[in-house]
Amino acid sequence: MRRNGIDIGIYTQDFENEFISLTDIARYKSDEPKDVIKNWMRSKDTIEFLGLWEKLHNSNFKGVEFDSFRNQAGSNAFTMSPTKWIETTGAIGIVSKSGRYGGTFAHSDIAFEFASWISAEFKLYIIKDYKRLKADENSRFSLNWNLNREISKLNYRIHTDAIKEKLIPPELTPAQISFTYANEADMLNVVLFGRTAKQWKDENPDIKGNMRDGATLNQLLILANLESYNAVLIHQGKNQKERMELLRQLALQQIRTLESISTDKLPRLR
Structure with a gap:
């Protein structure tokens, strides 16, 4: 998938749940995508959204640890990273990949929310490209x-x-x-x-x-x-x-x- 000259990676393991690169999306806003993702994850609204998604899709999600993050989110001292979120709560909606095509990936539900935080216009363009890709893939x-x-x-x-x-x-x-x-x-x-x-x-x-x-x-x-x-x-x-x-x-x-x-x-x- 490509938008505004940026290649956005997608992968799937079951042909149903697709994960989109947050790292690539973040490059639309900055040359330091890791910092962009961390800033997004500091927000209380983001933590609550991620927690709700996990509760709906992940039976092993650690609710106690999530509640602790939710109480701290939004404060000046609060920091969050994808690795910290995954390791502490057992989250599955965000994953970290290493290697040539590595980076932070998120389920399409979460990736679209992140794109909306980056830019409402950018989110609409990404959704349009994503739907086009899905139609082509489903046909093949x-x-x-x-x-x-x-x-x-x-x-x-x-x-x-x-x-x-x-x-x-x-x-x-x-x-x-x-x-x-x-x-x-x-x-x-x-x-x-x-x-x-x-x-x-x-x-x-x-x-x-x-x-x-x-x-x-x-x-x-x-x-x-x-x-x-x-x-x-x-x-x-x-x-x-x-x-x-x-x-x-x-x-x-x-x-x-x-x-x-x-x-x-x-x-x-x-």
Whole structure:
């Protein structure tokens, strides 16, 4: 995201809660962004806002320590920094990052409040750019999710064809055939998600759909690869125990690979 010649960093770990760089926003006002952030956090209104946000979103927020800060806030002797706030209260709405793209980041709710303190006009421009980015990201995310979903469907057909050809004797009843398919599908569920479809449903009775409908992009991609690999193993004559061990190794390897290229690299979005 960019505003008035300033690159503003954004990162997310769950594609829902996004954190925006307060350090970058503060550069709009001063070449010493750390001092700008500390001055903002000295205000009683700021401390009360941060505390309310944490109470709404953070079950581990330390209320006693917060009350102490709130009572002191606004006085001439009161000082506050992001690190002090985080370490003392267990706050999660503000985070400190080190490295090339390091600095102080805050949940978008908090970042917009900080931008408003910097400049009402600047806040409106940031919100406008942020909404534009979200619309673009949601469009690409939906496209990628649907693409991976279709890939999973294609590999599912390859998977079921292998089961039909190699694992289902001709004398089985329709009920027994259905069980064989479900058994193989649940094997992949256990390998990737750590539970069967029934176990997931029992744990989430109020959620519509099934476990795979709520899968992430990474999980859908890995699932598609597992289905394809399981089909190969079935053709090789591997028994289910052997296949589970090999599939689990593949899943762990791919999870580590995908995590290594995750959004924790903090790319700059324009």
